[in-house]
Amino acid sequence: MPLPFKTISADSHVVEPPDLWTKRIDRRFLDRAPRIVQEEDQDYLICPEEMGGKRGIGLASAALKKSEDISMKGRFTEVLPGAYDPLARIEDQDRDNVEAEILYTSFGLTMFKIEDLDFQFACMQAFNDWMANFCASAPDRLFGAALIPTEPLERGIREMRRCADTGMFRTAEISINHDDGHGYDNPEWDPLWATAEELRMPLSLHVAGSKKGFAMTGDRMTDFTLVFTPVMYEITRMILTGVFDRFRDVKVVSVENDAAWPLGVLERMDYTVERNPGWAGPTGITSGRKPSEIFHEHVFCTFMRDHTAVKNRDIIGITNILWGSDYPHIDSTYPHSVEVLEDHFEGVSLDDQKRIARQNAIELYHLPLNP
Numbered sequence: 001m002p003l004p005f006k007t008i009s010a011d012s013h014v015v016e017p018p019d020l021w022t023k024r025i026d027r028r029f030l031d032r033a034p035r036i037v038q039e040e041d042q043d044y045l046i047c048p049e050e051m052g053g054k055r056g057i058g059l060a061s062a063a064l065k066k067s068e069d070i071s072m073k074g075r076f077t078e079v080l081p082g083a084y085d086p087l088a089r090i091e092d093q094d095r096d097n098v099e100a101e102i103l104y105t106s107f108g109l110t111m112f113k114i115e116d117l118d119f120q121f122a123c124m125q126a127f128n129d130w131m132a133n134f135c136a137s138a139p140d141r142l143f144g145a146a147l148i149p150t151e152p153l154e155r156g157i158r159e160m161r162r163c164a165d166t167g168m169f170r171t172a173e174i175s176i177n178h179d180d181g182h183g184y185d186n187p188e189w190d191p192l193w194a195t196a197e198e199l200r201m202p203l204s205l206h207v208a209g210s211k212k213g214f215a216m217t218g219d220r221m222t223d224f225t226l227v228f229t230p231v232m233y234e235i236t237r238m239i240l241t242g243v244f245d246r247f248r249d250v251k252v253v254s255v256e257n258d259a260a261w262p263l264g265v266l267e268r269m270d271y272t273v274e275r276n277p278g279w280a281g282p283t284g285i286t287s288g289r290k291p292s293e294i295f296h297e298h299v300f301c302t303f304m305r306d307h308t309a310v311k312n313r314d315i316i317g318i319t320n321i322l323w324g325s326d327y328p329h330i331d332s333t334y335p336h337s338v339e340v341l342e343d344h345f346e347g348v349s350l351d352d353q354k355r356i357a358r359q360n361a362i363e364l365y366h367l368p369l370n371p
Contacts (some may be wrong), residue, residue, distance in 0.1 A: 003338055005354055006099035008361040011324025013304040014134060015083035015106045018076055024126035029119050038366045042073040050113040051283050060106050063332035070330060080328040086137035096337045100168060100369060104145045109209045112175040121149050128163050135168040140368060144169040145204055157195050164199045170365040171202045176210035176230050184234055185241035194249040202251040202364055204229045226259035235299055236265060239291050242284025244298045252299055259301035259309035259321045266292040296320060300364055304331050310344045323357045
């Protein structure tokens with residue numbers, strides 16, 4: 001039976017056009033601005049070495065490709081027009097039964113690694129300006145995720161406020177992790193949490209959007225399979241060190257890490273806190289809540305394909321799971337999102353279906369849509 005409601009994707013993407021940064025970046029950095037160039041064998045993204053240097057763009061828009069045709073090689077002409085043209089995007093939404101989307105960067109995910117912080121900020125600000133313009137073309141269907149630098153923190157907070165003031169952004173993407181000694185347990189981040197509370201803007205930890213990256217073994221299959229682990233560690237640390245007790249209205253979203261990873265964490269956190277303070281030391285939790293209760297009030301997870309999460313929604317939390325299509329990337333459900341969700345929702349009540357694929361996103365991001 002077809003889904004009797006329109007979905008909302010809590011994790012979709014734009015693909016930045018070849019001249020986004022050369023047109024919009026602070027002119028001081030024009031010679032270093034990321035850009036896409038055409039060469040005889042393929043198109044390349046030219047960017048700083050920390051971002052990967054000269055690299056192929058084949059994975060940026062692979063939703064319609066067969067597995068055997070997917071590689072790092074590609075041309076920008078192969079990118080779905082809806083990834084950079086908002087009017088074409090609306091057509092693709094309609095084709096895929098999607099009413100609205102939360103939109104993240106593609107090439108900008110690795111910008112948290114840029115060491116020149118002035119240049120990093122210029123790159124992120126240029127992207128945010130372009131994204132605001134993109135979303136303004138359909139402000140009831142396109143909602144942006146702002147790229148927010150966190151070094152220096154004061155500048156990142158100003159950019160977060162600027163993006164919020166445009167009305168085009170519903171979340172702020174920050175780096176998953178930082179240098180040793182500067183994790184999100186450190187009180188130095190308290191102004192960020194306070195700003196997120198004030199603006200009612202959830203903070204997103206998107207896969208690959210990190211200063212350190214996610215490669216642990218050097219084997220691509222292994223690292224990509226376990227890509228969720230950096231976010232799992234950071235969110236667990238935030239819970240146990242009391243971040244969410246000091247800031248009771250902060251919401252954090254684990255984006256594109258799928259949603260089943262809490263199954264191995266929630267019960268263990270509760271037991272560890274109860275059993276091990278004698279040798280491991282106290283937590284920062286002052287509210288009297290169990291770690292699992294803190295998770296259920298503050299943490300949200302998106303998925304594309306995750307039968308395990310849907311089957312265990314009562315443990316993870318029916319209000320904590322959000323579906324996303326990942327349009328137009330390699331793991332995208334587009335243009336078969338209805339079929340994918342129908343398969344996941346077999347035996348699931350209609351109320352739970354609506355929560356996962358629609359209502360949770362509306363409530364979390366305060367979207368001006370009917371739940």
